[in-house]
Amino acid sequence: MRQPPSRTTLKRTVVAGAVGLTATLGLVAPAHADSGVVNIRGKESFNTDTLLNSLCNGDTGTTYWFINVQTGQLTVDSGHGLPPKDLPPPIEMFQGSCFYPKSSSWTWTGPESRVSNTLVNCSSGSQLSQQLQMNGSTTSTTTSSVKVGGGIKWSALEKVLEFNAGAEYTKSWSYAKASGWSTTTGITVPPKRVGWLALRPDMRTVRSNPFFHIESYSWGDGHGHVTRSNSWRGRGYSNINSQGAYYDAVGNVLDGQGKPSGQYVARDRAVTSSDRC
Incomplete structure (x- = not known):
């Protein structure tokens, strides 16, 4: 990867014209x-x-x-x-x-999304406890502040931005290395309720001007x-x-196991006729 130019000393430059040119x-x-x-x-x-x-x-x-x-x-x-x-x-x-130097970076909370199947408790008086598998894919996106007619070489740009984001993000950021993830945890659902698990992910944006x-x-x-x-x-x-003029590289903040960091939330709702209790 090329390094940025060092201090430039401007010089007067003469370029010889080609034979036959009058410029x-x-x-x-x-x-x-x-x-x-x-x-x-x-x-x-x-x-x-x-x-x-x-x-x-x-x-x-x-x-x-x-x-x-x-x-x-x-x-x-x-x-x-x-x-x-x-x-x-x-x-x-x-x-x-x-x-493409890193200009700034910040961490933010992404939108909550369901990351497990639902668990239906049709009982009238007993809680239902069970292990549920949570799974999904890490996020890796790149956006441009300006749409240009000639197009953007996204694959080349991802490699450049991942490198220039800095070594501190090599293991803690999913950008340019999106992958599937899975983990299992327990959930308890009250009577006549339907439960599931959701994730509010920690996301990181690295901007390059x-x-x-x-x-x-x-x-x-x-x-x-x-x-x-x-x-x-x-x-x-x-x-x-x-x-x-800038590019934003966005990815999940990762924990020590390479899974998305964030807040896992148990959700539930009342059973309905569609749950077939």
Whole structure:
């Protein structure tokens, strides 16, 4: 698994044009070097949440893009970053890679659900005690804050998020390793009642706000002059995210035996004609 980029020193970069190309490459000195991640939400005229979720859809390798900086529309650069003859505004091009750090996490109580068969006590005066088997499956889901047209590579994203959630969750979280579980416990049902067991599960959400690391960024003036930088739009910061672009990885909190942690609850109701007492 790749590690996030360390402190980036921005440099002036010259790229030689291919033979026969008339483009000239200008040089832009970055305003400053920034090792942090800059939230570009509100800094552009287009929806940067959609931009980040489109760029970071599970991939971790280098990707290559054209962008319309008026609309935010992305197009894959099949030339893989080769210097173009021209970049007519508002089209610009860039390349880089995505990282998926854990931004935050929290534990919450999931909805109560029945986890056993029912036990019917047709007696008028005796309690009914019996062992009941509780069973179910652990939960593992991933959601995106923004729906993107290009789709999300869920299988790749799960592996990335599970790794970046941190070692402390390896054994205590069902995410990306959902499995069936079963356990047996006793229940006592009063006369003329129907009983069952339910679970209020402890759930954990780990959120990741992905960021994109710019390796190269280029734009033109429409007259054969192309400028290249190694920061987002030449603004001096190479790591970008957008506050509203995130992925939520959700799974059961597990106990020491790998079963869902939570509150097990005995429930009962009055018998009815459908219980055939």
